[in-house]
Ligand SMILES: *[C@@H]1O[C@H](CO)[C@@H](O)[C@H](O)[C@H]1NC(C)=O
Ligand SMILES: *[C@@H]1O[C@H](CO)[C@@H](O)[C@H](O)[C@H]1NC(C)=O
Ligand SMILES: *[C@@H]1O[C@H](CO)[C@@H](O)[C@H](O)[C@H]1NC(C)=O
């Protein structure tokens with residue numbers, strides 16, 4: 427008995443020394459704007475709802491911290507942070523896949539492509555938004571989303587098409603300006619160019635997504651872009667129109683894995699729970715909370731997937747904290763049960779409010795509708811006359827509602843922007859137990875790249891050898907609006923309200 431036990435122990439400790447196991451596939455999962463308090467918020471809420479002491483799925487996966495500052499600011503934005511995770515360098519806030527001098531840097535996704543790996547981007551924001559863009563495109567400023575869309579499909583990217591699968595919102599950047607839903611600044615029909623010239627399978631249809639998920643049959647490259655702008659907040663999502671992040675992530679894993687097996691290579695997949703951040707910018711604890719819960723479900727699904735595919739590794743970390751979220755204001759007041767009643771985001775109820783204002787109702791009927799359907803809908807049952815009056819004059823009903831519910835729950839937000847605090851590092855699968863500690867965001871890239879045996883320098887050299895591409899980035903950099911660079915984030919919700 428004693429003998430047997432000893433030899434098992436010896437065998438277990440000997441394995442890492444004799445076999446340098448490397449992952450074949452890598453998943454990097456970015457919960458945008460997910461700070462340490464976000465995790466506590468969701469855990470305490472879950473404990474209340476489940477009447478039990480539970481841990482969140484990601485609680486078990488925490489392995490360290492990540493430092494997030496950018497080249498030009500101690501408080502990063504998503505563009506600089508994505509570039510650090512993707513290229514392993516620091517850059518300026520606003521910069522996408524370029525260094526502080528606007529020179530393109532090779533990304534881990536591009537390095538994967540150069541090695542014949544499959545690659546994917548799965549997000550809930552616009553697919554052209556800063557975080558996914560930082561992994562596969564190169565522009566001096568994140569707002570250049572028309573160019574980002576072009577590079578994503580392979581048009582105007584110096585390495586050609588580097589993305590095999592993309593899922594997320596942002597269809598408006600693929601439609602010509604003549605289309606009423608377009609966000610493009612020109613008349614290019616990028617959707618058709620992607621299909622006809624680059625042979626993408628392009629779809630916006632939930633039914634198509636389901637067919638592909640169930641049958642596994644899809645021609646790559648494949649893009650699923652169900653919404654014009656960002657996909658919905660999880661709490662507002664209509665499952666008839668949009669799948670959850672969990673469904674998209676597992677579908678992407680299955681498709682990439684099947685193809686990679688056929689090719690005898692691996693894959694690199696970037697997944698983002700994009701809108702956790704938007705909930706914080708808007709000071710909406712409901713939108714923030716439910717996107718966090720979905721992030722946890724998606725992480726659990728990826729962890730389970732890795733259970734069946736042990737040659738895969740997962741690292742996850744936010745790009746930055748957002749909102750300066752605090753639980754327990756004033757002293758010791760933190761009541762998660764206040765968050766149990768709302769069925770939608772503050773943005774949703776702000777739209778209900780605007781509708782009511784537009785109705786031909788008497789003043790009394792308007793007021794009672796606002797009390798019932800706006801405040802009541804959002805879980806605020808004891809609204810005061812002063813609060814009613816403040817809603818009538820606020821420039822942002824959504825932020826007003828979010829802050830009102832936050833105050834009742836004992837939640838406070840210290841900023842509408844990001845903060846500099848460290849974010850949590852999560853890991854699971856091959857060798858991630860060797861990456862325990864406090865790391866700079868650039869080191870996360872270096873670790874993954876080393877694990878995969880990739881050479882980012884090769885991708886960088888190839889990009890830089892395209893002189894006309896480099897020159898075009900330089901000239902765009904000169905003409906870009908430098909003022910905007912310092913606005914850091916300008917989310918739709920906030921943009922309307924706060925004029926910044
Ligand atoms: C609003 O409703 C009132 C009474 O129902 C009606 O007299 C009035 O014409 C309506 N106004 C508009 C602009 O429809
Ligand atoms: C509403 O109820 C909350 C407790 O849920 C309390 O903190 C708050 O002061 C009340 N507000 C008003 C205006 O009565
Ligand atoms: C919440 O934070 C804001 C700053 O964002 C501050 O003005 C306010 O006083 C805080 N609320 C409480 C109850 O401390």
Ligand SMILES: [Zn+2]
Nearest residue numbers: 459703748915
């Ligand atoms: Zn943000």
